[in-house]
Amino acid sequence: MGKEEIQQITRRTTRSFSSSSATGNEAVKTKISESYIPTLKDLVFGGNHLSYDDLLSSFPTRGVQISQIVHLLGPLNSPMLPIFIYGGASTGKTSIILQIFRHLNRPLVYASYRTCYSPCLFFESILNQLLLHKKNAVNGYSSSKRCEKPSDFVNLLRESLLSVIGDLKVNSGKLSSNKLPGQPNGSMVYLILDNLELVRNWDKSSTILPFMFSLYDILKMPEVGLIYISNTSPDTYYSNVGYVEPIPVYFPEYTEEDLRQIFLRNQENRKLYLSFLDVVLKPFCRVTRRVDELSTAFSSLFRKYCEPLNDLEHVSYEEMKRRLFSHFQPHIALSLNEIFQVPSWPPLEVESNKEKKRKSSIRKSGGCEDFAELDFHMSTSAKYLLISAFLASRNPATLDASLFDSTAGSDSHKRKRKASVKSLEQKEAAEQELLMKGPGTFPLERLLAIFQCISSVVEGPLDEENENDVLRFESGDSGFMSDVLMQLSSLCNANFIIKGGSCPLEGSTRYRSMITEDMALKVARSLKFPLPNYLYRR
Template sequence: MTREESSKVTRRSTRFSSSSVTVENPEPNPSHHPPTVSDLTFGEESITLDALLSNFPGRRSQILDLVRLIGPLDSPALPVIAYGDASTGKTSVVLQVFRHLNRPFVYSSCRTCCTPRILFESILNQLLLHRKCSSNGYASAKRCDKPSDFVNLLREALSNVVETLKSTKLERKSSMGKMVYLVVDHVDLIKDWDKGAMILQFLFGLYSVLKMPQLGIVLISGLSPDVYYSNVGYTDPLPVYFPEYSEEELRQIFLKNQVNKKLYSAFLDVVLRPLCRVTRRVEELSTTFSSLFRKYCEPLDDLAISPNEDLKRRLYSNLKPHITSCLNEIFRVSSRPHDGDTRGERRQKASYSCEKGEQLEMLDFHMSTSAKYLLIAAFLASRNPATLDASMFDSTGGMDNRKRKRKASEKSMEKKEMAEQEAVMKGPGSFPLERLLAIFQCIASVGDSSFGDDAEEEGEEEATGYDKESNNMMSDILLQVSSLCDANFIIKSGSCPLEGSIRYRSMVSEDLSLKVARSLSFPLSKYLYRR
């Protein structure tokens, strides 16, 4: 409390001098520069509406809406919610609008503030102009856990700030108004917090609870506001929708900051259309484009060149193979990753290229033999129906399974197809530990018998050595199961409702298990049902 008081005093005394200090110049010593209310504005030079509009192609109506909803200086505003898909410019537009308006605001992202406490404290810290540093032990200005405390503290802090703003108004010509805006980003993430629903309700109702017209609230969400509404009776925030960019808008965005616009536009002619079909997120596209553009420019010596038709064609033919691979990558990006292409080109080219060749048939990490057998056993247990086990691995060593397999495959095609589809829908099946161990023992013994044949030829003593090996195979198999679980090759999946024992599921792709089987020279396909 005292610390806060003192900081206020210094703030008042130095306000005049500090307002003359431009924010562009980094301070040599941070402790000499206590933050002021003007730090609550965007900080840099304010921009005109035209510049703002030209900065965000395709966001004209949203910007105008926001400016209208926030309203002129010192006019109370209802809460606003800006929503739309990821990477559609919500945060940037809102922040730049405030830069244009040059009004004080407080920004907190629920991505960074991952609990209510941090969210509340971050808002209060900014309002109280508190900065965490080593001298205050990186502590917040106020400790605040509960929404009710937050309302009281917020009200107190707000009135302080508004007071200051009023007094500033007298001294300065360019006014910041006497309102403060609260911007909360990534509101949709709150849903996943524990007691998230309560916090959400609180945030949406904050305006009516606080009853302070000096606070304007802007929420930014990835989900549409319908998701949050419940019949509690607070005023619904006014929605501003950010739709996905169109292809033309994307072109404008990507052309904006380019040095050689002609070259880049030729590049965009080639890549934008195919990739747009996959994703329209600026973020995803820009990472892909940056690597693709590097490839595109590779044959060029002079990057300032303006390409003619012939050169364009040549560059395109050069790039073409890369686009398709990127398409695939991006296609997986929406569900899966992207890091594949950036990884290869950076470093360790030698190891990459040699591995690429071998990758197809070789396993590039070490597993002990028993872990390999276990992996195969788990794969079989997940793929094959349990009823087939007896015929696959009977006491004769599973050698006569061929006949049965053929029988199964002679079923009518329709039925088979149906079953196949069903299997795809179901994914890998689950199995109890006992079944895994039983299959493991069967296939390990088959594998060992082939070992033994070889060893006999080698001589007596080695044969005994390998006998021991096969005996020992079982000893710490449960340890191996747990390490396979750790590596996400096998996952625990629920428990059987009847017996209550844990069931497992193999998460290994067929490629990997075939690789493993090949490294053991184990005939996996022989044991695989419907293969």
């Protein structure tokens, strides 16, 4: 199920609306949608009934999470504790919860902070759905209720929930005597609140999240089920403020094997698609494991992969694979560049209590636990760029020549000369000054020079991708340079590097690295790059 489909539910696109669209007559369409009166049926997902087996097979590798959630929701009409579903972007959280509701055919209200980006929009979206109110030209596209403050929202929410639950109870009574198709099951109503991690972007007063999490205690309505969805772990939200902590359900990031299963489902020619995945999955997984991004890239790449098929009818399977690959290979790098992305979400790992304690002590000591647990899915060159920026901010520019000479940092201990007391003092003073100033700024040229030097002194065998990058950089390949600039811009967007003002003398833009040493070391470790050898220390 795509995002559009999910959004359709939130918009409650009605059957009358969709049937009218077949006529192509806008006037008729508008009229019908305006005269449409929503009913309790609009509170369920709709569509054909989805069996449990079909639910499982629609989401390969998510059986554990599906059964956990179904178990937590409990049998029909049973009260539940709030649930907190979390995991990285595009790990299936939204689609799966909505399809579970399609399977159960229970009433739900879905609101996402991605589309409702202010408290007002969010509150009103929930109330509109509960009050079966549809915005249209007749009502001037206005909401059922105007609501900005949490206190107003609670009162209106309670009122509308009571009314809906009352109707659902009457409906359930009728249902048991006379089975009506499409009617919701049971008299519980579930509020699904998605993309909580986005609230912090606009809620500067930090009151909305605690308020959302205390809804269970405030409402005290056993007929209401609360389901929170977030990209970030529960650790990033609760701070012992006294509300019932929701039960966590973790959606781990997909492994390469998981993604193979996900992309293989629904494939007519599994053998052919498998040979395609054998070529693309590994390089793409290094850049992203987001199903949405991969599926966009794979759908066009697979068409390319299949192009020569007509001419290969009479060749052996192995020969066919070989020829398809050589035809297709040039397209992989292009497509990889298109989906380059830097994750900007904090840790998403199931943690033991010990781990939690460790993290809270890091937090107390002012450390940056987000970075400690960040998982990196960046291209190799982006990682080098990140390290280069870190070095440029950390080290004095005057030391670049000595640190990045032909022998590089790998044998820096050999280069140590006996320093005079005076030069030691000078170094100490320079370091003190550096610490006081925080990370320094640097021009683009310096970043690129460091990048070029460090990406050519990798320990151990270079992988093919990286080797090509370095060769292309050294030969001044302009396409590659634009890739590097694009990656720099992505790192800036993710706030790993920030653009400072331009230097009045040079007139060029200066940059500053914003990552901690821990994070830089982690990135370096993933590249087997000996970062400590390049750090300027006393």
